[in-house]
Amino acid sequence: MMIRTMQSAFLMAALVCPTLALAQETSQLSAGDTAWMLTATALVLFMTIPGLSLFYAGMVRSKNVLSVMMQCFAMTSLMTVLWMVYGYSLAFDATGMEAGVTNFHSFVGGFDKVFLSGMTVDSLSGTIPESVFMTFQMTFAIITPALIVGAFAERMKFSAMLVFMVLWFTLCYTPIAHMVWGGDGALMWDWGVLDFAGGTVVHINAGIAGLVACLVIGKRRGFPSVAMTPHNLTFTLIGASMLWVGWFGFNAGSELAADGTAGMAMAVTQIATATAALSWMFSEWLSHGKPSALGIASGAVSGLVAITPASGTAGPMGALLIGFASGVLCFLASTKLKRALGYDDSLDVFGVHAVGGIVGAILTGLCVDVSLGGAGLADGMTIASQLWVQCKGVIFTIAYTGILSFILLKLVDVIIGLRVSDEQETQGLDITLHNERGYSL
């Protein structure tokens, strides 16, 4: 009886209220944009779990398969909570910002949105609910630390990884996201840095942190003389394919609307990715004699990374150029450069994400020009000046993240130690850190 009364009460309310609510909101909320952004958010989450998890899991040895999948899963959960508690606020709260003025809040947001305070079902961000915008950005905050995991795979303590990632998220991710995407008054926004979907915020940021992490933590035991072959490249290919599909949410979703720019972002993402897959494959074929499955998949990811900052401004010809350049250069970085320098970036986070991110960020400044089919330079900018602004953004991010990541890693090393023991490393992290095995065949 009670339930029935409540039901009829809800029915009555539903009949009366929606019309009132709609009358207030229709001028701003776009159902089309909102529907696309709900979908895009799910696509970007899908990139981390299971996309990136599988991509990475296939490349490690079977004794560590769970450890990397677990790290990606833990990042998804941990970053969600941190984003809710203070991350969203530090990245997107606009307190104290003034266009053209560099102050403390040019670097980081305020605390007005801590615990998502003020966000209700009616809050809007542009033409979509703020809840959707917040969740969409959350999925970016999830994948960025998860990308770093690949650099120190197979040797880092799970506990140390959690502590490092909390610090890194707080001091590297949220400030860089704020500086690039914070709007008028944010440091790199005011410089005019073009980073549509996170080439700087996500990929250079994660790639540099990965390089610093693998240098501070040190090589895996036996690297490079002991064979450390990927244990299941079918996982890696499936994961790369999921990343490719999910990336449409990442790039076309970054328009925050279902419009022509989103459509073009989708097209250039597809073109650049395919081009990079081929250019990595042919580079490998030429220099090593055979085309490899790992190579074509890595090439696709390098293309996805490189088109990310350009996806809102480049045209199809620009995508072809960015894809070609990233496939070749990321191939050289992950093979020749890595071997020449001898660092053990287990899954090539630096070679693919930092190098791809830098190639993309710089070429974004070129491909935005109308002569290459781009959306056109901002008033008063030339290709040269835009290229310089792009380089400034890259250099600043490398320096900022490089230095801070180094300090944070040293700090965690002193407090809890970054590395597992030699015995644990030899036995594998699955059994020694998680008391489980990935396979009981």
Place this chain on the structure above:
Amino acid sequence: MKLITAIIKPFKLDDVRESLSTVGVQGITVTEVKGFGRQKGHTELYRGAEYVVDFLPKVKIEIGVDDAVAERVIDAICKAANTGKIGDGKIFVFDMEEAIRIRTGETGAEAL
């Protein structure tokens, strides 16, 4: 009685099994093994990191036979497993003291 052990290329297993049945062999034991001989290993390449794989996968077949058919069995394996290329494998022949069928307790040639 002889115990014949043959190491062959894995893809030749079906051919060898068939040709053994035609010469009347009633049962064999098969094991997947790894090893190297003159064929040596091969190299694998992952993002430019080259690994030499010393041990190649092979299949080991063990057959207990009566002295009278041993030659024919060895012949059958040789013909079926031959590709003419390096890495075709080897056959080892041992004298076998005894054979026992567990179910019935039969011994000697009866048990084969």
